[in-house]
Amino acid sequence: MTVQTRRHAIRRFALAIAASASLTAFxxxxxxxxxxxxxSLSDAIAGPQRSDANRARDAYRHPAQTLTFxxxxxxxxxxxxxxxxxxxxxxxxxxxxxxxxxYEAPYVESDAQSAAHLAPMIDRFxxxxxxxxxxxxxxxxxxxxxxRLTGVGAPGSADMVLTFRxxxxxxxxxxLDANFKAFYTALKPGGVLGVEEHRAKPxxxxxxxxxTGYVTEDFVIEHARAAGFELAGRSEINDNPRxxxxxxxxxxxxxxxxxxxxxxxxxxxxxGESDRMxxxxxxxxxxxxxxx
Numbered sequence: 001m002t003v004q005t006r007r008h009a010i011r012r013f014a015l016a017i018a019a020s021a022s023l024t025a026f027x028x029x030x031x032x033x034x035x036x037x038x039x040s041l042s043d044a045i046a047g048p049q050r051s052d053a054n055r056a057r058d059a060y061r062h063p064a065q066t067l068t069f070x071x072x073x074x075x076x077x078x079x080x081x082x083x084x085x086x087x088x089x090x091x092x093x094x095x096x097x098x099x100x101x102x103y104e105a106p107y108v109e110s111d112a113q114s115a116a117h118l119a120p121m122i123d124r125f126x127x128x129x130x131x132x133x134x135x136x137x138x139x140x141x142x143x144x145x146x147x148r149l150t151g152v153g154a155p156g157s158a159d160m161v162l163t164f165r166x167x168x169x170x171x172x173x174x175x176l177d178a179n180f181k182a183f184y185t186a187l188k189p190g191g192v193l194g195v196e197e198h199r200a201k202p203x204x205x206x207x208x209x210x211x212t213g214y215v216t217e218d219f220v221i222e223h224a225r226a227a228g229f230e231l232a233g234r235s236e237i238n239d240n241p242r243x244x245x246x247x248x249x250x251x252x253x254x255x256x257x258x259x260x261x262x263x264x265x266x267x268x269x270x271x272g273e274s275d276r277m278x279x280x281x282x283x284x285x286x287x288x289x290x291x292x
Contacts, residue, residue, distance in 0.1 A: 037098060038074060041067060044095040049135045054087050057256065060273035063091055065237045070194035070280055075099040076159035079152050079186060081144055081179075082107035082166045084121065086128055089139070092162075097138050103152040104129075107166065108145040109173055147178020149186055158186045162194045165276070167220060168213045168251075171206070180227035184283055193229055193281040195220060196238055198251045198274045212250035217277045229281035238276035245275065 039047070045063055072078070074095055083089050083104050096102045106122045129136040142151025152158070161183045170176040183193050200214035209215050221231055247253035251274045253260050258268060 039094045039097065041072070041074075041091075041095055044091045047090075047094055049094060049132070050090045054090060057087070057273070060238075060240070060255075061087070062237050063088065066194075066196065066235075066278060067091070069233065069235045069237060069278060070160065070162065071192055072160060072194075073100075077101040077103070077153065077157060078160045078162060079103045079105055079142075079149070079158050079183075081105050081161060081163040081183070082169075083125060086125055088162070088164060089125075089129075089136075093136050093139050097135075101153075102139050103142055103158075104139055105142045105144040105149055105152055107169070108143050109169075144179065144182065146175055147182050149182045152186060155185045156188055158191055159188060160192045160194060161187060164196045165198060167195065167197045168209060168215050171215065172210045176223055177226065180224055180229070184228045187283045189283055189285040191283045192232070193224065193283070195224070195279045195281065196276050197279075199239075199277040201245055212245070212247075214245050214251055214274070215277075217279070220277065220279060224279075224281050228283065230284050231279065232282040233280040235278040235280075238278050240272055240275040242271045243275035244271075 041064060045058070072095075076096070077100065078092060078096060080088060080092060080102065083106060089102075089104060092102050104125075106125060107118070108122070109118060126141060129139055129141065140151065142149065144150075163183075167176060170179050180193075187193065197220060198214045200209060200212070200216045202216055202218065204212075204214060204216050206219075209219070217234075225231070243254070245251075247260075247268075249259035254268050254271060254274055256273070258265060260268070
C-alpha cells in the first residue's frame with residue numbers, strides 16, 4: 001500500500017466516523033479528530049479526492065507549475081477567491097491540511113439578480129465540502145462581496161490570496177479596485193497575490209473585455225499597483241498560442257464551456273482552453289514599515 005493510499009484510507013475511516021455525527025455547519029468546519037499526515041503538492045494533485053473531469057484539465061491549467069510559481073508552501077494561510085465548483089480547492093485543501101490553513105471566499109455579486117443566479121453554485125460548493133469532511137474538514141468558507149472579505153481571518157494574517165479566471169467578472173461588476181484593496185488588506189506584508197486570467201490582445205478595449213472575458217495584462221497590472229501591490233513576476237505557464245481570441249461568444253466559446261454547443265466543437269477542442277496570464281504580486285514590506 002502506497003503512502004498516499006494508506007493516508008486516504010485513514011481519512012476515509014475518519015469520514016465514516018464523522019458521518020455518524022451531525023454535520024450542519026457549512027460556513028466553517030471543525031477538524032476531524034485524527035492526525036493529518038503532511039501531503040506533498042504532487043500527491044495532492046494525484047489524490048483520489050479529485051474528479052476525473054478535473055484531472056483532465058491539468059493539461060491546460062498546470063496546477064503544479066502554477067502554484068509553485070506563486071510560491072505556495074504547505075505551512076501558509078491561503079485565501080482562495082471565488083472557487084467556483086472547487087477545481088483548485090481539491091488540491092489546496094489536502095496540501096494545506098496538516099500545517100497550513102485554507103479559507104474559501106465565494107464571490108457574491110452585489111446585484112440581487114446576479115447573486116441569485118450564482119447562489120446554486122455556491123450552495124453546491126458548500127455541499128461538496130460538507131459531504132467529504134475527510135478531505136475538507138479544515139476549510140473555512142467566508143465570502144467576498146463588493147470589496148469586502150468576511151470570514152477569512154484577521155486583516156494582515158494571510159500569506160497568499162489566489163484568484164483564477166475571475167477578474168473579468170469583477171470588471172463587469174465594477175468591483176475590481178475594491179476587491180484588490182480587500183486582498184491587500186487581508187495579506188501580511190510580503191504576502192502574495194496570485195492571479196491567473198484570460199489574456200486579451202494588447203489594446204483591447206474595456207467594452208470588449210466585458211463582452212469577451214479577455215483582459216489585457218497591462219490593465220490587471222495597473223489596477224493591482226493602484227491597490228498598493230508590486231509586480232513580482234510573470235509566467236507563461238498557462239499561455240496558449242492557438243487561442244485567437246475572436247470567437248462568437250468570447251472566451252466561453254472554448255472548452256470547458258463550449259458556449260456554441262456543437263457548432264465547430266472539434267475546432268474549439270483542438271484549440272483548448274484560453275490563453276492566460278499568470279502574475280505574482282507582492283504586498284510590500286517597506287510600505288508596512290513606513291506606516292509603523
